[in-house]
Amino acid sequence: MAATSSTPLLKDELDIVIPTIRNLDFLEMWRPFFQPYHLIIVQDGDPAKVIKVPEGFDYELYNRNDINRILGPKASCISFKDSACRCFGYMVSKKKYIYTIDDDCFVAKDPSGKDINALEQHIKNLLSPSTPFFFNTLYDPYRDGADFVRGYPFSLREGAPTAVSHGLWLNIPDYDAPTQLVKPRERNNRYVDAVLTIPKGTLFPMCGMNLAFDRELIGPAMYFGLMGDGQPIGRYDDMWAGWCTKVITDHLSLGIKTGLPYIWHSKASNPFVNLKKEYNGIFWQEELIPFFQSVALPKEATTVQKCYLELAKQVKAKLGKVDGYFLKLADAMVTWIEAWDELNPPKGALTTTKAPAPKSK
Numbered sequence: 256m257a258a259t260s261s262t263p264l265l266k267d268e269l270d271i272v273i274p275t276i277r278n279l280d281f282l283e284m285w286r287p288f289f290q291p292y293h294l295i296i297v298q299d300g301d302p303a304k305v306i307k308v309p310e311g312f313d314y315e316l317y318n319r320n321d322i323n324r325i326l327g328p329k330a331s332c333i334s335f336k337d338s339a340c341r342c343f344g345y346m347v348s349k350k351k352y353i354y355t356i357d358d359d360c361f362v363a364k365d366p367s368g369k370d371i372n373a374l375e376q377h378i379k380n381l382l383s384p385s386t387p388f389f390f391n392t393l394y395d396p397y398r399d400g401a402d403f404v405r406g407y408p409f410s411l412r413e414g415a416p417t418a419v420s421h422g423l424w425l426n427i428p429d430y431d432a433p434t435q436l437v438k439p440r441e442r443n444n445r446y447v448d449a450v451l452t453i454p455k456g457t458l459f460p461m462c463g464m465n466l467a468f469d470r471e472l473i474g475p476a477m478y479f480g481l482m483g484d485g486q487p488i489g490r491y492d493d494m495w496a497g498w499c500t501k502v503i504t505d506h507l508s509l510g511i512k513t514g515l516p517y518i519w520h521s522k523a524s525n526p527f528v529n530l531k532k533e534y535n536g537i538f539w540q541e542e543l544i545p546f547f548q549s550v551a552l553p554k555e556a557t558t559v560q561k562c563y564l565e566l567a568k569q570v571k572a573k574l575g576k577v578d579g580y581f582l583k584l585a586d587a588m589v590t591w592i593e594a595w596d597e598l599n600p601p602k603g604a605l606t607t608t609k610a611p612a613p614k615s616k
């Protein structure tokens with residue numbers, strides 16, 4: 256069911272982050288929904304390339320030169336030539352909420368033929384609680400026309416604050432390269448009208464294509480890792496962020512929802528290129544998943560940053576044997592937190608950091 260008009264716009268509390276190597280004509284289709292919002296465009300690849308942004312959008316644009324200027328040596332933690340660069344946008348934003356979307360994602364239609372305002376549904380998901388501690392079989396109990404079912408403990412009906420809203424995709428599904436190679440013509444035409452909380456203790460494959468989160472609740476955990484140029488892995492940026500985020504939201508009693516809203520994913524990237532990028536990830540994840548399933552964070556880890564630094568320590572101690580890459584990644588996780596805290600000092604803290612001067616329109 257589409258979000259009701261009672262859902263607040265949050266236009267001054269939410270930034271839209273778009274990683275891109277292309278012109279942003281796709282925004283024309285989103286104009287009715289996105290125009291009120293501020294966009295943070297993270298231009299990947301050649302900084303000399305001029306990215307055209309349609310008239311009438313309020314945006315700031317950062318290319319690699321900007322990232323290097325703003326972060327200095329800490330820019331080493333931001334990937335190059337991979338959509339992982341989008342996390343720089345999360346760091347420079349000053350808003351409470353983030354919505355990130357790929358530039359080949361368009362407005363989808365619901366079964367009634369109505370355009371789906373994906374942003375409105377994500378806001379609805381984020382503003383209502385999650386139910387990670389006990390599964391509600393009638394899906395999201397907080398949506399109109401649903402509720403907790405018989406046997407659901409009343410002591411748990413307040414739910415938990417929602418940190419992440421994970422949307423899905425019609426048309427081109429987010430398959431890995433082997434699946435794409437085996438099923439090149441498969442399209443996702445199934446519109447499932449549901450929003451589910453991912454139960455505590457369960458990991459999930461987070462896709463960065465259509466994703467919203469509460470930056471104040473979980474922002475520092477949304478590091479998309481070292482991917483792309485010069486790295487032995489790609490297309491595991493969002494997966495890494497999702498696994499780190501999930502163990503931290505479980506520890507901090509926060510919730511993650513998946514399901515509505517859908518976007519229309521229009522472009523299948525090259526499966527052979529994807530296979531090269533994903534190969535190590537497909538292999539390594541058989542060891543990464545047991546690692547994340549066994550992560551225990553100490554009770555003293557009461558903030559996302561503390562959880563994340565503890566996680567980086569465990570990555571360094573336990574995953575270095577999988578591949579030396581994880582030693583580098585563990586260091587980059589620490590650099591990410593240092594950069595995050597430098598650009599986002601606690602409220603009231605005296606700072607000497609220069610505000611990032613973006614290349615706005």
Ligand SMILES: O=c1ccn([C@@H]2O[C@H](COP(=O)(O)OP(=O)(O)O[C@H]3O[C@@H](CO)[C@H](O)[C@H]3O)[C@@H](O)[C@H]2O)c(=O)[nH]1
Nearest residue numbers: 274275276299336337338357358359463464490491524
């Ligand atoms: O080097 C690059 C390549 C792409 N981008 C931008 O990132 C997104 C996603 O790119 P694209 O749609 O071409 O790739 P997909 O395979 O469909 O993306 C899926 O894989 C994930 C990659 O980890 C991604 O999050 C998934 O959606 C577009 O906006 C490109 O412009 C880039 O910045 N740098």
Ligand SMILES: [Mn+2]
Nearest residue numbers: 357359522524
């Ligand atoms: Mn795509």
